[in-house]
Amino acid sequence: MSESGLYVGALSGTSMDGIDVVICKLNTQMASRPSIIHARTHTLNFALRQRLSVILGKAGDTTLDDCMRMDQDLGSAFADAINRSIKQAGLNAADISAIGSHGQTIAHQLDARHRYTVQIANPNIISERCGIVTVSDFRRRDMAAGGEGAPLAPALHRLLFHSDTENRVIVNIGGIANITCLPACESAGEDLITGYDCGPGNCLMDAWIDDQQGLALDRHGEWASGGDLQQALLSRMLADPYLMRPAPKSIGREYFDLAWLSKQFAGRVYRPIDVQATLCQLTAESISQAIEHSQPNSARVMVCGGGVHNLDMMKRLKHLLPHAVIESTSRTGIDPNWVEGILFAWLAARRLEGLPGNCPSVTEANGKRVLGAVYSA
Numbered sequence: 001m002s003e004s005g006l007y008v009g010a011l012s013g014t015s016m017d018g019i020d021v022v023i024c025k026l027n028t029q030m031a032s033r034p035s036i037i038h039a040r041t042h043t044l045n046f047a048l049r050q051r052l053s054v055i056l057g058k059a060g061d062t063t064l065d066d067c068m069r070m071d072q073d074l075g076s077a078f079a080d081a082i083n084r085s086i087k088q089a090g091l092n093a094a095d096i097s098a099i100g101s102h103g104q105t106i107a108h109q110l111d112a113r114h115r116y117t118v119q120i121a122n123p124n125i126i127s128e129r130c131g132i133v134t135v136s137d138f139r140r141r142d143m144a145a146g147g148e149g150a151p152l153a154p155a156l157h158r159l160l161f162h163s164d165t166e167n168r169v170i171v172n173i174g175g176i177a178n179i180t181c182l183p184a185c186e187s188a189g190e191d192l193i194t195g196y197d198c199g200p201g202n203c204l205m206d207a208w209i210d211d212q213q214g215l216a217l218d219r220h221g222e223w224a225s226g227g228d229l230q231q232a233l234l235s236r237m238l239a240d241p242y243l244m245r246p247a248p249k250s251i252g253r254e255y256f257d258l259a260w261l262s263k264q265f266a267g268r269v270y271r272p273i274d275v276q277a278t279l280c281q282l283t284a285e286s287i288s289q290a291i292e293h294s295q296p297n298s299a300r301v302m303v304c305g306g307g308v309h310n311l312d313m314m315k316r317l318k319h320l321l322p323h324a325v326i327e328s329t330s331r332t333g334i335d336p337n338w339v340e341g342i343l344f345a346w347l348a349a350r351r352l353e354g355l356p357g358n359c360p361s362v363t364e365a366n367g368k369r370v371l372g373a374v375y376s377a
Contacts (some may be wrong), residue, residue, distance in 0.1 A: 009345030022341025075122030108252035125287030147365030175305025199286035221312025227277025
């Protein structure tokens, strides 16, 4: 294994828009800012995206055969994407200390009796085809210790974004939106951090514009910005039991899907553009309500993930949180597109050094745990 300090973070997020590959130089204590050497989103081909959508849409009816075929094919796609990124960066496998692959979540279930999460993109194939030690399966050890297994980012958010002088909230808006509350404190430890999945991020807006217009996303929120808010529809959506639940909590995009949305219509017919505007408001309001509930005196809200590019949503957040500065994490030198890629590179480094990666105050695990399974090259 290379001692270069170069790690790869790879994931297909809850938006399922591609495979993010980040090559960065970092140390496990984040004594200095991670240095991104190369970062790119590799497009998932249409057939793979369609098959993933079917698997997620079927939820509990998905067959084992469907999942295992997808696991293998997605593992190959991840390996190809990682190898391309390494080549594009002018590096080779010997330069990389390890790969941290989150894969693609297809199920995340937490009920009274069974707690499980499933990520696919076979790490054996990744390590074999890339010739690099690969770390994967980051969530299940936290769940085995009684935790939610998600979100995992807050521990990294503390190292990257904590301030001694102001209360901050980090908002990651992918398919699902999650928040990390970082209180101002010179010696802020992980036991002071709170965070959770607060509701839908881009997933419903992406699904609706795909259903209505055949587009992957509402670029910059332009479609939503032209619609009229439907208050009755918004109120029904905000009353969803998940949104009303206290933390800790985490959820997958299989919950907030078109079937869920259809139920909210309650037999009414709306203009598609008005639905998009209302979905954008739903994401903004569920985020703002979570912040006001968990850390109401936040001076700064820093946004990362694909949702940061939705100008209409950012405008709505600024309106809902007038007393806070709303800005991209880029203001601190961390590109908002690659925070999660850095996360899984960092978790891989932590695993190989035998250091814990979870944040028990967020997930409510019984304690700190070393996360991830190692697949040798």
